[in-house]
Amino acid sequence: MSATGSFPAVLCLHGFLGSSRDWSDLIARLPDRRFVLPDLPGHGAAVGLAPEEYTMEGAAQRILDALDGAGAGRCLAVGYSMGGRLALYLALRHPERLAGVLLESASPGLRSEGERAARQRSDGALASRLEGGGAEDFAAFLREWHRQPLFASLADHAGLVERLVRERRENDPQELARSLRGMGTGSQPSLWSELPDLRVPALAVVGERDEKFAGIAHEMSRRTGKVRVAVVREAGHNVHLEQPREFAKLLKRFAGEV
């Protein structure tokens, strides 16, 4: 799905449990930009795929196909959380396709094989719950998910958690489990060692209340000297939902620099 416009396209990649609809506010704030808004494997309409399409490489190939289908050529990629991990993967493995990359609350994966194995086990348990539970348990899963410390700041915005739970219930838990197993934080290849080879302009956007991912962003910046960091006040992990005007302003400014 893409909007009209003559500027380089903006590719927006949503997070785990989300869908391409997550970007509706951002699109409204940037009416002169053209957007490419794919659903990521296991989310929205991107379901019933071949097993390999649920991996990071498979998802990347689907994105490249979507860009080709939209005639988008080189674009500016914006990725939130899981979508940010995919955007960074694209920037490192397919740099010729990106004019720049905005990483919102994202990571390059986990550094060690031990960390990856432990995360695969915990993500595997989450996936098993998604696969084995019914509709009511999926609703409970979503409520518990948003009670994690990482998302505590969502409660400062009236009705936001309820809206996310309602919208995210439209996803298929069986498909979300496939996404988690295929391209979860523990399943994706670690990109830490590749960061020094980053050739695409990069801006990491994080919320001041998201200590974990603010730390990851500053570590990426320290390790490469190629990732600029923008910390957004009064925001947590989901910056584009909690501070939409500031997020759009950062994107406009970054788009003008790349």
Ligand SMILES: C=C(O[C@H]1C=C[C@H](C(=O)CCC(=O)O)[C@@H](C(=O)O)[C@@H]1O)C(=O)O
């Ligand atoms: C809870 C952790 O990791 C998860 C948190 C965020 C990522 C995401 O895309 C969630 C988006 C949302 O719920 O708004 C997710 C991912 O990258 O796949 C992570 O599993 C954590 O503490 O690292």
